[in-house]
Structure formats: C-alpha cells, structure tokens
Amino acid sequence: MESHESTLIEKFLFRIAKQWIAGDTMDEALQSAKAANKNGMNAVINKLGEHMTSKDQISDTVSEYLTLVSNLRRSKVSGGISIKPTQVGMSKTIEDCMTNLEKIIEKATSSQSFVWIDMESSEYTDNTIKIYLNLFEKYERLGMAIQANLKRTEQDLEMLLEHGAKIRLVKGAYRESKKNAYKTRHEVDENYEKLTKMLFSCGNEFAIATHDSKMIDLAINLSKKSERKFEFQMLKGIRDELKPVLIKSGFSISEYIPYGTNWLPYSIRRLKERKRNILLLGSSFLHSHRV
Numbered sequence: 693m694e695s696h697e698s699t700l701i702e703k704f705l706f707r708i709a710k711q712w713i714a715g716d717t718m719d720e721a722l723q724s725a726k727a728a729n730k731n732g733m734n735a736v737i738n739k740l741g742e743h744m745t746s747k748d749q750i751s752d753t754v755s756e757y758l759t760l761v762s763n764l765r766r767s768k769v770s771g772g773i774s775i776k777p778t779q780v781g782m783s784k785t786i787e788d789c790m791t792n793l794e795k796i797i798e799k800a801t802s803s804q805s806f807v808w809i810d811m812e813s814s815e816y817t818d819n820t821i822k823i824y825l826n827l828f829e830k831y832e833r834l835g836m837a838i839q840a841n842l843k844r845t846e847q848d849l850e851m852l853l854e855h856g857a858k859i860r861l862v863k864g865a866y867r868e869s870k871k872n873a874y875k876t877r878h879e880v881d882e883n884y885e886k887l888t889k890m891l892f893s894c895g896n897e898f899a900i901a902t903h904d905s906k907m908i909d910l911a912i913n914l915s916k917k918s919e920r921k922f923e924f925q926m927l928k929g930i931r932d933e934l935k936p937v938l939i940k941s942g943f944s945i946s947e948y949i950p951y952g953t954n955w956l957p958y959s960i961r962r963l964k965e966r967k968r969n970i971l972l973l974g975s976s977f978l979h980s981h982r983v
C-alpha cells in the first residue's frame with residue numbers, strides 16, 4: 693500500500709477510535725478520569741501499548757505508570773490503573789515483568805490506587821497468573837482479568853478463588869485457536885454465565901466487565917440472591933446510555949480509560965467486536981470522500 697494511502701486510512705481509523713480513548717497525553721487521561729468520577733464512576737486508566745521488547749521503552753512505560761499513580765492521588769481521582777504484562781517486560785522474561793509490576797504496585801499501594809493486570813493472549817496466561825499470585829500475597833489491592841473464551845478459565849477461576857483473588861471477568865479480546873478457546877458467541881456467553889455464577893457464589897471484590905445486557909442482567913439477578921462486593925466495568929465510549937442507569941440503581945461502575953499514541957491495536961480489537969463499528973468506519977471514509 694502507498695504510504696499516503698495508509699496515512700489516510702489511519703486518519704479515518706483515528707476518527708472512529710477517539711471515542712474509546714482519552715487522548716495522547718496523561719493530562720487528557722486525568723481529565724477523562726475526573727469526568728468519569730463526576731458522573732459517579734471510578735476510573736481505571738491504561739497507557740496504550742503492548743509487546744514491548746526494548747529496554748528503554750519498557751523503562752519509560754514503568755516511569756509513566758509511576759507518575760500516573762502519583763498524579764491520580766494529587767488530582768484526587770478515584771480509581772486506579774490497568775497494566776498489560778507485555779508493556780512491562782513479559783515479552784522478555786517473567787522476572788523482568790514481575791520486578792517492574794512490583795515497582796508500580798508498591799507505589800500505587802502507597803497512593804491508595806487499585807491495580808488491575810490485563811490478560812493478553814493465551815501464550816501469556818500461565819505466567820500472568822503466576823505473577824499475579826506471587827504479588828497478591830504481598831499486595832491486596834491487586835486484581836487480574838480472566839477470559840471466558842478460554843477453555844482453561846473455569847479451572848483457573850476455581851484455583852484463583854481458593855486464593856481469594858480479585859477477578860475481572862471478560863469475554864476475551866484475542867484471537868485464539870480452537871484447541872484453547874470457545875469459538876462461537878453462544879459458547880463464550882454460556883461460559884461467561886457459568887463463571888459469573890462461580891464469582892457470585894465464591895468470589896468477593898470482583899468485576900463483571902462487559903457491555904452485554906444479558907450478562908449484566910444475570911449479574912444483577914445474582915446480586916439480589918447473594919450479596920457480594922462487585923462492580924461493573926465498561927470501556928470508555930461504550931454503552932454510555934446504560935452507565936447512568938446502573939449507577940442510579942445503586943451499582944458501582946468503573947470506566948476503563950486508555951490513553952496514548954499507540955491506539956491502533958486496541959482500536960482494531962474494538963472495531964472487530966462490533967460490525968456496526970466497521971460500517972461506521974466505511975461511512976466515515978465515504979463521507980469524507982464526498983462519494
């Protein structure tokens with residue numbers, strides 16, 4: 693593809709993507725987080741970026757998160773941060789990743805911020821769980837995402853709940869093989885429902901992270917039968933009409949707010965999740981070409 697064509701496509705993609713992203717800078721993320729707080733939600737901020745292998749890039753990312761947690765406290769933002777293991781060394785060694793995560797979590801703990809560890813593709817699941825359990829022994833304000841599309845997750849959740857782990861349940865955003873993962877929407881939803889029930893029967897301080905009304909209604913129904921400390925989590929810019937309704941009904945919500953210039957992989961995952969977004973992209977492209 694000619695470079696001016698790819699620049700053009702990137703510009704159109706960005707026009708769609710900016711609904712999900714606070715902006716390029718930490719300041720914009722903090723503004724977005726304050727807006728979420730004002731609307732009754734906690735904020736979970738993520739610096740965009742993944743699969744980092746350069747030492748400098750990784751150390752810059754760690755410094756950025758350290759500054760971010762200080763700024764969260766200084767700006768009196770209620771919420772925390774969410775980190776992808778491959779941003780902080782997982783693509784190099786598990787030890788690098790653990791050391792870097794611990795630096796950030798230590799600072800976050802002293803700043804009273806909660807830290808979530810995002811779950812990436814299944815090649816990292818074992819090491820992410822290992823790191824989580826190791827750090828969770830020392831830091832209790834630490835949670836981890838698990839993915840309903842993976843066949844292994846039911847067993848993982850059983851084991852994690854025995855450790856009292858703080859879980860964010862998601863459907864899973866990464867392309868996985870048939871061997872490891874449920875592939876149809878029906879199968880993934882069925883497993884999400886099963887895992888939600890497990891959380892409501894044995895979990896505490898967990899997050900139901902979905903935009904799916906069916907899954908949200910199930911959690912609401914389960915919460916009436918078994919009282920648990922839990923929250924809904926949704927991404928910035930998605931289901932904005934539903935968020936105030938849930939808050940008004942007394943539920944806690946956190947909004948996941950990404951920022952930074954590396955917005956493309958995150959945005960492509962969001963686009964793939966919704967055919968309507970692809971259509972929107974198409975119409976935006978056509979519109980700007982005045983066809």
Ligand SMILES: Cc1cc2nc3c(=O)[nH]c(=O)nc-3n(C[C@H](O)[C@H](O)[C@H](O)COP(=O)(O)OP(=O)(O)OC[C@H]3O[C@@H](n4cnc5c(N)ncnc54)[C@H](O)[C@@H]3O)c2cc1C
Nearest residue numbers: 810811837862863864865901902903904925926927948965
């Ligand atoms: C807070 C949070 C953190 C996450 N962290 C991770 C992580 O660490 N690892 C990971 O693999 N994945 C993560 N994800 C992404 C997740 O795995 C899914 O890919 C994503 O949430 C889409 O799945 P869904 O549950 O919303 O349901 P889907 O099956 O994608 O959608 C169900 C329904 O929700 C509604 N909906 C969905 N998207 C939109 C939209 N854009 N606009 C309007 N309505 C919409 C529609 O009604 C749709 O039919 C996270 C998601 C959230 C909300």
